[in-house]
Amino acid sequence: MGRQVATDANEWTRRTGLGGRLEKAWRRLVSSNDELEDQDLQQAAEEAGAQPIQLCKDRDKVTLSGTVAKVTQAPKQDEPNLSVELRDGSGSVRLTWIGRRAIPGVECGRTLRVHGRVSCQDGMRTMYNPRYELLDGE
Numbered sequence: 001m002g003r004q005v006a007t008d009a010n011e012w013t014r015r016t017g018l019g020g021r022l023e024k025a026w027r028r029l030v031s032s033n034d035e036l037e038d039q040d041l042q043q044a045a046e047e048a049g050a051q052p053i054q055l056c057k058d059r060d061k062v063t064l065s066g067t068v069a070k071v072t073q074a075p076k077q078d079e080p081n082l083s084v085e086l087r088d089g090s091g092s093v094r095l096t097w098i099g100r101r102a103i104p105g106v107e108c109g110r111t112l113r114v115h116g117r118v119s120c121q122d123g124m125r126t127m128y129n130p131r132y133e134l135l136d137g138e
Helices: 009-016 018-030 033-047
Strands: 061-073 081-087 092-098 111-121 124-128 131-134
Touching: 033 061, 061 092, 092 111
Parallel strands: 092 124
Antiparallel strands: 061 081, 061 111, 081 092, 111 124, 111 131
């Protein structure tokens, strides 16, 4: 009777296990740079033991990891307030430190892991005074 021969390319890739790898390679070829960056950010967040930002709900206590996309300081005449947008490829969260004008090492492009409770207001996820870790850089 001998070996059974695959009748089409789909059957062959399923049997050899190449299907998933070829599909992943194809997706990377046809994806935009933004999509590739998002995939890389999501993978890095997963490896850091964080949950995806897009899955966070109001009042969840979470650990998140991502890249600082934007840093905003309150004007000098206002109360001290530092606001940071953190992206992980699945979404973004605003990190707000009340009483701080700056935090050494927290700057655009830096990777952070943060722990705290998420508050969802006006469609934006926010964490107030989260604990943080600097994951890369100096």
